[in-house]
Amino acid sequence: MAEADGRPVEADGRPVLEITGLTMSYAPPVPALDGVGLCCGAGECVAVLGANGSGKSTLLRCAARLREPTAGTVRLRGEDLTALRGARLRERRRRIGLVLQSPALVGRRSALANVAVGALGRHRSPASQLGRWPRAEQAEAARCLHRVGMLELAHRRADTLSGGQAQRVAVARALCQRPLVLLADEPVASLDPRAAHGVMTVLRGLAHEDGLAVVVVLHQPDLALPFADRVVGMRQGRVAFDLPSARVDRSRIALLYAAERAERAGS
Numbered sequence: 536m537a538e539a540d541g542r543p544v545e546a547d548g549r550p551v552l553e554i555t556g557l558t559m560s561y562a563p564p565v566p567a568l569d570g571v572g573l574c575c576g577a578g579e580c581v582a583v584l585g586a587n588g589s590g591k592s593t594l595l596r597c598a599a600r601l602r603e604p605t606a607g608t609v610r611l612r613g614e615d616l617t618a619l620r621g622a623r624l625r626e627r628r629r630r631i632g633l634v635l636q637s638p639a640l641v642g643r644r645s646a647l648a649n650v651a652v653g654a655l656g657r658h659r660s661p662a663s664q665l666g667r668w669p670r671a672e673q674a675e676a677a678r679c680l681h682r683v684g685m686l687e688l689a690h691r692r693a694d695t696l697s698g699g700q701a702q703r704v705a706v707a708r709a710l711c712q713r714p715l716v717l718l719a720d721e722p723v724a725s726l727d728p729r730a731a732h733g734v735m736t737v738l739r740g741l742a743h744e745d746g747l748a749v750v751v752v753l754h755q756p757d758l759a760l761p762f763a764d765r766v767v768g769m770r771q772g773r774v775a776f777d778l779p780s781a782r783v784d785r786s787r788i789a790l791l792y793a794a795e796r797a798e799r800a801g802s
């Protein structure tokens with residue numbers, strides 16, 4: 536893998552995920568994103584910080600093509616996803632794993648069965664939809680659980696897991712999609728500090744050790760700075776800064792939130 540500006544890029548010189556000029560408004564119109572650019576290379580962990588309403592979740596949803604941007608491009612390994620439709624889009628979307636604040640597991644099913652759901656895009660049958668998986672998919676789900684340190688609890692019902700354990704299972708479910716990119720939207724928001732640290736360790740490991748491109752939206756600068764390689768600060772639908780973590784000082788972060796408060800107070 537090569538490097539450009541200190542960032543990992545694919546052999547063709549492009550980062551795995553490359554977002555440019557992303558603009559999106561919700562009806563009636565509520566502007567949410569205004570020309571946002573963000574890149575994430577294989578093996579890189581990027582944190583996105585910003586005050587409530589600054590557009591972080593909308594950015595991830597547009598990147599995963601769950602929302603349609605009004606302008607801009609989302610490239611996965613150089614291919615523009617915003618130009619794709621139908622089966623091709625569905626296939627490419629599977630290469631983008633999504634982890635949300637709520638793990639959304641099926642409580643009465645085992646951790647293993649929940650993880651195997653990530654394989655549905657490759658293997659869909661009446662049996663798999665009832666939670667009965669062929670041996671190969673079960674083995675892959677077990678490998679994904681092992682990767683997040685949850686193999687021992689593979690056969691536990693999901694509704695008996697702690698919040699941190701459930702979130703690791705959700706990460707394993709995303710891994711079972713065999714993603715190139717992992718997008719995590721406030722994955723530690725409901726977790727205690729120890730569990731949050733554990734989930735962040737897993738996410739960073741998936742970037743640094745497994746070579747995924749990981750983008751994680753956080754509300755905790757104290758987690759973003761030590762765990763992420765780069766931090767993207769968002770303010771009012773725009774990128775306020777995009778810097779290596781080591782160059783992000785506290786005053787820059789404070790400004791991110793303070794400016795948002797001041798602008799709101801004045802509006």
Ligand SMILES: Nc1ncnc2c1ncn2[C@@H]1O[C@H](COP(=O)(O)OP(=O)(O)OP(=O)(O)O)[C@@H](O)[C@H]1O
Pocket residue numbers: 561562565566567585586587588589590591592593594
């Ligand atoms: N479904 C929706 N319908 C209308 N407006 C929306 C919708 N979702 C978000 N918005 C608006 O879009 C803007 C960006 O919201 P978004 O949720 O992306 O921000 P965020 O940075 O993720 O916020 P938070 O940290 O609170 O999750 C806000 O003004 C928000 O009110």
